[in-house]
Amino acid sequence: MAEPLNIALAGLGTVGTGVVRLIETNAELIARRAGRPIRIVAVSARDRTKDRGVDLSGYDWEDDPDAMTLRDDVDVVVELVGGSDGPALTLVRGAIAHGKGLVTANKALIAHHGMELAASAEKAGVALKFEAAVAGGIPVIKGLSEGAAANAIDRVYGILNGTCNYILSTMEDTGADFGDVLADAQRLGYAEADPTFDIEGVDAAHKLSILAAIAFGARLRFDTVETMGISRVKAADIEQAHTLGYVIRLIGTAEIDRSEAAPRLFQRVRPHLVPFGHPLAHVDGPTNAVVAEGNFMGRLLFQGAGAGDGPTASAVVADIIDIARGEKGATFSMPAGELEPMEPAPTGHRLGRSYIRFTVPDRPGVLAEITAAMRDANVSIESLIQKGDPDDDGEVIIAMVTHEGPESAVSEAMRILEGSDSLAAQPLVMQIID
């Protein structure tokens, strides 16, 4: 068998220890598939003494992960530290500069610096791979950049954050409190080091921007993803949505807008109402799902574990195996210089139905003011539910579903109501997927 591929691992948390366990457990099978053994030669993390449940005694310990990039016996650096800047960025830049292949699970890093890193990796002739960064264990980057490579893709969307999906689906099933479910997601290793990245939709936006670049051949634009997370979704919304025949899911959508001569890039992460019968309504727990529509392949649905040690390690090691086989490939499925720059698409002209939740004082005239704003903004109401008794503050929830219309009309109605004393809190608007 050929010479081993020597790797150095920086970061031994949820994903890093998963990678060690996987490479140890499946060593023989991996060697046969890769055509050569994959050998860990060095590891690095913040705390050398911590018991991680894996035996690290056979590997060199590097206090400074950057030292790995200088070692002649290292072929590939695996970055599992996390963070868009700081040590991860220094390590990755150093690895490329020293001609090492690079594998990372770090979507924040790729979303912020992917274009620069791809250009320098391609110039240096080294591989830069990040399958684990998008939808964890699902081979969606491979699926789009290899399996779907012949297609023009104009739309890609799905559930891209395991933590949010776990929280929403568990709240729905058990009525549990948001905070308790988030703590479980953290304990299970799904959440980011800073879970506000999950909850506020930033992690899903990182992933969506990477997917869009690969699917559309567009320059990566994380800065133009319109992002809203799930922190404002209440148990009452989940309950109302259920009454209306929907579940709530955080969905990322990327589309090419061809309404003008130059194609524009629409990218949005938002909680949506998803009808019970839709395939995404059955995606529960930390599972992710990605739908891509191509002009010859039709619709593809990828589904699987989006977070957690085993599935994420599986994607990391698949990238390492690719490098062992000598497959470099272009970072974003085509050379970085070929990716088309696209301006962001405006959202207002998009058509759809919306769910709007109002929290209002329980007194006469409130509903009249809300419906007047809808009338003035030309929003047509399909249904309206006022939930039973007022809470301890004398407030009630009104949940409304609109007929199909431009999103800009709903925004206009919200603008009319802004600051009104008929509203006890800012309304929450969620789009409905049909």
Ligand SMILES: NC(=O)c1ccc[n+]([C@@H]2O[C@H](COP(=O)([O-])OP(=O)(O)OC[C@H]3O[C@@H](n4cnc5c(N)ncnc54)[C@H](O)[C@@H]3O)[C@@H](O)[C@H]2O)c1
């Ligand atoms: N946990 C998941 O399910 C999952 C899934 C996909 C992608 N990711 C990504 O994988 C990466 C790692 O995530 P994780 O959940 O394993 O994180 P983690 O917090 O569990 O582990 C991070 C590791 O990095 C080490 N580290 C931190 N700073 C360091 C430094 N300066 N030098 C050396 N080591 C340092 C820590 O000691 C720890 O071992 C992140 O980019 C994350 O976004 C995680």
Ligand SMILES: N[C@@H](CCO)C(=O)O
């Ligand atoms: N925190 C991320 C990990 C996987 O990228 C999630 O919950 O989806």
Ligand code: NA
């Ligand atoms: Na993946």
